[in-house]
Amino acid sequence: MSDKEIRDIDKRIDKERIREKDIDTLKVIESVFDYQTSMFVVKLMNKGIINEIGFCVSTGKEANVYHCYGPDNTELAMKIYRTTTAEFKRNWMYVEGDPRFKSYKKGTYSFIYTWARKEFKNLKRMKEADVRVPEPVFVLKNILVMEFIGKNQDAAPLLREVKLRKPNKVYSEILEYLTKLYERGRMVHADLSEYNILYFKKQPIIIDVSQAVLLDHPHAAVFLYRDIHNINRYFTSLRVETLTDEELYEQITDSPPSPKVKAIEF
Ligand SMILES: Nc1ncnc2c1ncn2[C@@H]1O[C@H](COP(=O)(O)OP(=O)(O)OP(=O)(O)O)[C@@H](O)[C@H]1O
Ligand SMILES: [Mg+2]
Known part of the structure; x- marks a missing residue:
């Protein structure tokens, strides 16, 4: 031979x-996953995007997040959107007004895939606006792979779980993010609170951005006011002397909130 x-x-x-x-x-x-999702995970492995799946970091309402290893043992986070959830019906309005997703196809699966793709794009756009978010790596169907925020399999805590030594400083940093999102990214997070900010290496890092919208979205102003309110509420509870919701809104947008925006109830 x-x-x-x-x-x-x-x-x-x-x-x-x-x-x-x-x-x-x-x-x-x-x-762990449904059959379809398993096939997509195998595809990601064959593509060399991920090498090994570790533990489950979080089981949320609409997605599970897993710790993974990528090439060269880099730590990654894999967010898998559930393909069976009623939550998505509620989330529809965040995509509806977004010109980037006009051509979505009807049907639950394709909607969830759109949702994952939207989070990927939003992460990219936020990063480009110089806002600290997990770096997006890849999106396939209902699976989003991104930078793992944490070290040695230890995920960073949520802002609400941390006892901040300098809450004033962190408040200013988050205001800076809000401004950069608005001015450079021309977008609003739309679900910002101490539950969707991680704290790592003394820095706030914004996560869970699938519902973020562009400024031309019909509810963008209301979403921004709500984000501002949540951040002010949290930092007031930490005894930070915050701006008022109105002051902060005006500082970011250069115009005061309209009566309609102010009238929203939290
Ligand atoms: N890139 C990441 N690195 C480390 N941990 C992460 C990362 N992304 C998400 N997590 C963890 O997973 C949790 C859920 O993520 P996320 O908020 O994006 O999903 P969700 O489905 O909206 O969950 P929930 O309903 O709990 O808000 C976060 O609270 C955080 O603890
Ligand atoms: Mg969340």
């Missing part, structure tokens, strides 16, 4: 091995 023949046989065997490994991986993954 020639060297070439031997090499060819070895190649075939290796290929089969990979397949066997895939099947084993699939079995493990399938015990």
Whole structure:
């Protein structure tokens, strides 16, 4: 047998091995995810985006987040949107007015895929606006892969779980993010609070951005006012001397909130 023949046989065997490994991986993954999602996870592994799935960081209302390893053992977070949830009906209004997603197809799956893609795009746009968010890595169907915020498998805590030594400083940093989002990103987070900000290396990091909208969204002003209110409420509870909601709104947008915006109830 020639060297070439031997090499060819070895190649075939290796290929089969990979397949066997895939099947084993699939079995493990399938015990956690639904079949479709498992197939997408395997695809991400074959593409070399992720190498190993670790523990579940969080089981939320609309998604689960997993710790993963990527190439060179980089730590990654994989957010998997549930394909079965009523929450998405509620979320419809955040996509409806967004010109970037005009061509979505009707049907739950495609809507959830759009939602994941929207979070990916929003993360990118926020990063470009110089707002600290997890760096987006890849999006496939209902799976978003991004930078893991934390170290050595230890996820960073939520802002609300941290006893801040300098709350004034963190308040200013978040106001800076709000301004950059508005001025450079031309967008509003729309679900900002101490529950969607992580605290890592003494820095606030904004997460959970799928519902963020562009400024031309019909409810953008109301969403901004609500974000401002949530941040002010939280930092007031930490005895920070905050601006009023109105002052902050005007500082960010250069015009006072309209009576309609002010009339929203929290
Ligand atoms: N990139 C990340 N790095 C580390 N931890 C993360 C990352 N993204 C999310 N998490 C963790 O997972 C949790 C849920 O993430 P996220 O808020 O994006 O999803 P969600 O489905 O909206 O969850 P919830 O309903 O709990 O808000 C976060 O509170 C945070 O603890
Ligand atoms: Mg959240």
